[in-house]
Amino acid sequence: MRTRQYYFLQPITSHIERAEVIKGPSSVTFSSVDPGGSVNLVTKKPLKEKRNEVSATVGSFGTLRATADFTGPLNDSETLLYRFNTAIQEARSFRDLVENNQFLIAPSITFLPNSTTALNVEMIYSNGVGNLDRGQPLFGAINGQFDINSTDITTNVAASNDFYASKEFMVISNFSKQITDNIGFNASYMKQTWEEDLAEHRVAGAAAVDIDGNAIPTLAELRYTERQQFWITDNYTTYINFEVDNETFINTLLVGYDGSRWERTVGGASNGARRYRRLNGAATSFNAEEADQFETIEIDGVTAPRPNVDHFDLANPNNTARETSGYIISEFAIPANLTTSNGIYIQNQFKIGKLSALFNLRYDWYEDIFDYESNNEQSFKNEAFIPRIGLTYEATDAISIYASYVEGFQPQSNTVTLSPATEDFFWAGSPASFDPLESNNIEFGGKGEFLGGKLTMNAAVYQITQKNLLQQDPNDESLLIERGEQRSRGFEWDLTGYVLPNLQLSASYAFIDAEIIEDDDPTLIGERIGGAPEHSANFWGRYDFMSGALKNIGIGLGTVYRGDRLSWYGDRIVLPSYTVFDAAVYYRPTGIDMQIALKLNNVFDETYWNGALNASRVFPGAPRNVLLTTTYKF
Numbered sequence: 001m002r003t004r005q006y007y008f009l010q011p012i013t014s015h016i017e018r019a020e021v022i023k024g025p026s027s028v029t030f031s032s033v034d035p036g037g038s039v040n041l042v043t044k045k046p047l048k049e050k051r052n053e054v055s056a057t058v059g060s061f062g063t064l065r066a067t068a069d070f071t072g073p074l075n076d077s078e079t080l081l082y083r084f085n086t087a088i089q090e091a092r093s094f095r096d097l098v099e100n101n102q103f104l105i106a107p108s109i110t111f112l113p114n115s116t117t118a119l120n121v122e123m124i125y126s127n128g129v130g131n132l133d134r135g136q137p138l139f140g141a142i143n144g145q146f147d148i149n150s151t152d153i154t155t156n157v158a159a160s161n162d163f164y165a166s167k168e169f170m171v172i173s174n175f176s177k178q179i180t181d182n183i184g185f186n187a188s189y190m191k192q193t194w195e196e197d198l199a200e201h202r203v204a205g206a207a208a209v210d211i212d213g214n215a216i217p218t219l220a221e222l223r224y225t226e227r228q229q230f231w232i233t234d235n236y237t238t239y240i241n242f243e244v245d246n247e248t249f250i251n252t253l254l255v256g257y258d259g260s261r262w263e264r265t266v267g268g269a270s271n272g273a274r275r276y277r278r279l280n281g282a283a284t285s286f287n288a289e290e291a292d293q294f295e296t297i298e299i300d301g302v303t304a305p306r307p308n309v310d311h312f313d314l315a316n317p318n319n320t321a322r323e324t325s326g327y328i329i330s331e332f333a334i335p336a337n338l339t340t341s342n343g344i345y346i347q348n349q350f351k352i353g354k355l356s357a358l359f360n361l362r363y364d365w366y367e368d369i370f371d372y373e374s375n376n377e378q379s380f381k382n383e384a385f386i387p388r389i390g391l392t393y394e395a396t397d398a399i400s401i402y403a404s405y406v407e408g409f410q411p412q413s414n415t416v417t418l419s420p421a422t423e424d425f426f427w428a429g430s431p432a433s434f435d436p437l438e439s440n441n442i443e444f445g446g447k448g449e450f451l452g453g454k455l456t457m458n459a460a461v462y463q464i465t466q467k468n469l470l471q472q473d474p475n476d477e478s479l480l481i482e483r484g485e486q487r488s489r490g491f492e493w494d495l496t497g498y499v500l501p502n503l504q505l506s507a508s509y510a511f512i513d514a515e516i517i518e519d520d521d522p523t524l525i526g527e528r529i530g531g532a533p534e535h536s537a538n539f540w541g542r543y544d545f546m547s548g549a550l551k552n553i554g555i556g557l558g559t560v561y562r563g564d565r566l567s568w569y570g571d572r573i574v575l576p577s578y579t580v581f582d583a584a585v586y587y588r589p590t591g592i593d594m595q596i597a598l599k600l601n602n603v604f605d606e607t608y609w610n611g612a613l614n615a616s617r618v619f620p621g622a623p624r625n626v627l628l629t630t631t632y633k634f
Helices: 288-293 423-427
Strands: 016-023 037-043 051-059 063-073 080-090 100-114 117-130 163-178 183-209 215-245 249-264 269-273 296-299 302-305 337-352 355-370 378-394 399-413 433-450 455-473 476-500 503-518 535-544 553-562 578-587 594-601 609-614 617-620 625-633
Touching (some): 183 302, 355 399, 433 476
Antiparallel strands (some): 016 037, 051 625, 063 080, 080 100, 100 117, 183 215, 215 249, 249 337, 296 302, 337 355, 355 378, 378 399, 399 433, 433 455, 455 476, 476 503, 503 535, 535 553, 578 594, 609 617
């Protein structure tokens, strides 16, 4: 069930049972996904067994968090089950003026009238208040080069009276029925509302200029935005499966439909102030040839056009509250939109001996209506057939090898594009419809279980090709352009499980050759895709002492390595490779179901960057920090 919101504030996930990171094609599990993979968040469901758990966390950067999880039967016959999750958090950050305060409540009920029928209804309400973190801005280019160390990793151009608030409310229902031994039915429906309220100062995308149009590298040109919007999402899916199972042949046929409806309601607004003040009272981009038409100021003895929003001095940061009443504000009503997406699919999976095969054919149709329910409605439509094929062979009882081919189709227009750097485009007065994002994935791999299933290992080689990928226009950050084609070829390996009953290991390695194949800018063809490291690796291990003086104590050690990467857009900044080490100590007292965990992140206080959009939005990783969590089950 796909949701529609922006996670500008990291949500609390205490109601999540697990996060399934499904690499590569996953059409067996999900009907509509990208071929590179998907992340599936599985919420906690009611249990027949009574369980209660409370947890409290304190840590660096003013972190305080408390969670509670209760579940069990509501009647003696155990046909009615409940689960109740709630959490509250206050947390700041190593970044200046960044905080994330959250409240979550998530009750659910399951009705099991008999062994073949189940009905589950759950509610998720999440309320977050904090600040958007637009990243670390760098000094303007000097001799054509940006210095990633020109500002401190804590630097933020926000004002102390900036804020961001979002509310999400979801109700999800699922009904499943095993009609006969060979026929099953499943249907789900989700209703979601999401709203945001924003006031923020941020970098406008360039260094300030003097009256001659020359850049002043230490001054960041700012913009101010006030934004409100409200979304309503309906999401539904249903499928029926038919299974034939005998001694030599297993066949499962599945026929399904899924759809969604995303509505951005009327009444939204995105008002803002930016650029430079003209003598006629307007605010426009500065043109040195018309310098006499602009108001002027003196900056350290240099004459410069007067900005609509005062510049931010990156060499001498100041995050005090800013008076916004004097800004020349441009008002803009966010147009209402309606996006509908529908898909039908048929999938057949059969197994003969050691060979399994999957064939899936899906048909998608999509419509995006701009200025919904107005006199200026404009509609954009797309449709496509999407095939998926997979083969698996059981080489041994413990090892299987597989091959697959999957195509992907994602519509792109004003409403549905998810480009994180170009939200201005969503409010553009002139709608535009782009060609759909087309993709395919060819993959070969193997999966194995060892030590009696306690240890699993996966390996794969793949090629993913994407066409018509939307990118930020390097000449105008509020516009999107299409990249012709980009391709990723790579190898992935991971290992997870228990080597010993008290020794848990998780390790992975990935090699990615991500290359731009077609682009309007010929200098980019053959270059690496932004954000993709060539090499990356992870390791985590936990060992629990079973006897002796250290009985009841566990230790954990881990490391993360990322190779160098380029920024996603524009400036092609190189982010250096990094290696970060983490450590943890666990204590479980005898006679009580409690664990105390002390986690030390970034043990050696490494300075590193997770990613970057451009020179004004670089995202550093957290310095050394600590979290202390106490969990009690009863």
